[in-house]
Amino acid sequence: MPKKISIINQDLIAAGDPGSIKRFLDFFLNKKGLFICVIGNTETGKIPGISAAGANPEITDYTPAADVEFLYYGSCKVIDGVPITPEGIPTPGLITKSALELSDMPLLVAVAGVNIFPNVPFIDLHGKAGGNIRAGSGVENPREIFDNAKILGENISKLADYLVIGESIAGGTTTALGLLTALGYEAKGKVSSSLPDNPISLKEEVVNSGLEKIKSKNKSKSKSKDESTPDLFRNDPFKAVAGLGDPMQPAVAGITIGAGKRIPVILAGGTQMAAITALINALDKKVLDSIVIGTTKWILTDEQSDIAGIVTQINPKIPILAANFDFSKLKYNGLQVYEKGIVKEGVGAGGISVASILSSNYKININKIQKRLENIYEKIKPSA
């Protein structure tokens, strides 16, 4: 698929409305940001073949907690070592940590709903871990998570010039497809994957199965005739999340809507954040003016997904800024393979890098983030 991508400079690339891109590029210069990382677990993430976040499905519960422990301490408590595959491919949280260390940006962690809690001070949003959307069971209490997140967003928006919101949740692109589909967007083949070969048909099968379940549940309740329209749940977005979403989604949407009335928000992630943009569009359109998606080159230029194609359906004014990483010449193979499209994004890696670059007025750049990353990786890589 053709990609309309603007090259801003050697550090940043972008897609979307040129006026909006410029407005945000200018805004973030010399501003003070706050990074908040929202974590969650779901049964969806444990469907075999769905996620690369963890060596086996059960371990996916530990990855988000381990990610935020790593951000705070440089080591993990819920697991031995750090989230890294046996082949030495590390969590994108290493990129996030590199940018956080360079920028000295403050970090808060919010728990949207998990089975494994991190050993860090975390903000509890009163959610539970998500179910399996194949069965139409996404999130038990999306409204409660949203309400807590919103009041949190209102309060922390008084503290910073802008927010960067990242996520760590395994299977998140599948629940992104679920949410987008339930909200009536055309997202098939458009959501990305942490795997080099996007398991597109598996994701679609899971979402279609869940959609049938919630449609028939809804039909038996409402007896309306209008059930076959694609935007079935666009007017009932919490039902969309409850059926086909994950707990991270109402958390990020709530923080964004709470904060976005006062300050800009960088939604730091790939197509998962595009899905949250759709949720925000259904809940409080006006806030879209405050939103920019911050991601990585690997997402924005991905041939197997189309983040811009999703965002354009929601609101073509929303810009996507991406950190223009190039890991091909890095010292370690575990990092070089990011260029093959494995992992791609996560833990807010792209957005926090974009934020660090702009707010430092380019004193921090891609080269410095990658150097710092090599130093961090050197310490945690598996011994040969």
Place this chain on the structure above:
Amino acid sequence: MPKKISIINQDLIAAGDPGSIKRFLDFFLNKKGLFICVIGNTETGKIPGISAAGANPEITDYTPAADVEFLYYGSCKVIDGVPITPEGIPTPGLITKSALELSDMPLLVAVAGVNIFPNVPFIDLHGKAGGNIRAGSGVENPREIFDNAKILGENISKLADYLVIGESIAGGTTTALGLLTALGYEAKGKVSSSLPDNPISLKEEVVNSGLEKIKSKNKSKSKSKDESTPDLFRNDPFKAVAGLGDPMQPAVAGITIGAGKRIPVILAGGTQMAAITALINALDKKVLDSIVIGTTKWILTDEQSDIAGIVTQINPKIPILAANFDFSKLKYNGLQVYEKGIVKEGVGAGGISVASILSSNYKININKIQKRLENIYEKIKPSA
């Protein structure tokens, strides 16, 4: 006891080193603060006659959660109505809410260890509710609470010009006496009370009983000869908290030590905050330079306690600033009785008022806070 109190102006009074007082009075002008309210529960708070925070001992578990729900929403979820006695005497959280509304200061809530969780987004510091210090059981894991609080403090100190840290924990002056005693300070008859008649001898009996328990426990372990010295636990402050303290104490000390390296901290409370100053003195003396105690007139001029007499023992440089409330002419009897020495302080009421007054450069003053308080009280007071 004679009190050396300086009258700053009609809004503020103070005690302590004049140079330090002036330094902080100047610093806070036009600065941006962040208020964080730390809550906890203990079995100590349920000892009959210890606390006015709740109509009967068991209800004390609900008061801190209700307090912070009230701060966020103006109403409570864990209880019907708001924390108010049958006689119509409200929680000091009403003062806090008045100042927060006027100043638009951001609010975060941290849970140090509770039995009843609030229905607000809260920061979990991984503590458990405290025990009964009469049995020498204060806090199970003070070190873990402290470590989480410290990294939180480090991060949020990047967001504001200063912090205001308040507390809501029933029985907190008794555990303050416990902690001060275990750390070797002379605090008998010096800690305050939410009751108009301070149950001094009950508090002393509880603390003495607990002290004997932890001394004998310690003796059987260490076999040292030096066990009768009054500063027995000054070199092992976490043991002091574990035996005779409460979970709020290591939480507030941790946030303060984490933040205090970068920005000033207003410890918003009465003699409980003096005890935390003692804990900080034992853990990281240098941070004392960043600390000011912010409280109410009712604490600073109390004839039945002596906050200045405690603080002077720790470090005479630490200033105490107090909001110079006068409720005697307010419209409602439930508020007027504050002048009789009931309640006196709590939920950071004094410190947040001092902060709001100074940071607004006196655009907010005692009169405005009291007017707002009357308006809030009007809505929640029991119908006659």
